[in-house]
Amino acid sequence: MKKILLASAIALFAGLNAQTKFGVKAGYALSTLNSNDDNFEIDGIKASMESKSGFYIGGLVEHKFNNKFALQGEVEYANLGGKAVVKAYGVTVTEKLNFNRIVIPVSARYYATPELGLYAGPYVSFRTNTKVKMEVSGAPSDQAALHEGERYMEDSFDNGLKSTEFGLFLGGDYIVYKGLFLDARYSFGLTNMIKKPVDGEKLKMNFLQLGVGYKF
Secondary structure, three states: OHHHHHHHHHHHHHHHHHHEEEEEEEEEEEEEEEEOOOOEEEOOEEEEEEOEEEEEEEEEEEEEOOOOEEEEEEEEEEEEEEEEEEEEOOEEEEEEEEEEEEEEEEEEEEEOOOOEEEEEEEEEEEEEEEEEEEEEEOOOOOHHHHHHHHHHHHHHHHHHEOOEEEEEEEEEEEEEEOOEEEEEEEEEEOOOOEOOOOOOOOEEEEEEEEEEEEEO
16 A cells, blocks of 8 residues: 555646746846836926836746646846936936846736747746946036936935835747747836835836846
């Protein structure tokens, strides 16, 4: 009897293990900060928000229930954020806002074909650190003043923005050779990132990810 139970347990474990895969992934991230006052022009001063290029890297675990449906969890380190551009009297100040975060997505997956997987789900992200880089064109710049401005903005974002963000994402991946796959997804931030909004202030972040990965 013990041999039968042991053999059954080994068979069950082997079956479950065969349906679970681990993997790694990395790629390009294009993120945008969206607020309800993104663009404005006052007395010759024009400001706008633009997208910022970054990267992501992480790991994943996927469990298949059958040939069509699976559940996947991931942990990623992502360089996200946005870019603010202020123009006044021939001078342009570009502020690159790097919001580095740990992103944890969980998705329900559907395999349209053995190679093509479609998925969607929620994610939560946690702030790791904030870095601001300011550049000036059209006029001489004081590097000490720029560094002081960068530190001021970093402190303002760290103190004024929430450390946790929630959102939804959808995408697809395609296996090109054995465990090697291409991946594309778009994530929609649902959280107002501002801790204490005034007069209905809102700030949310969306980001596109394009990358490659490998499942073992």
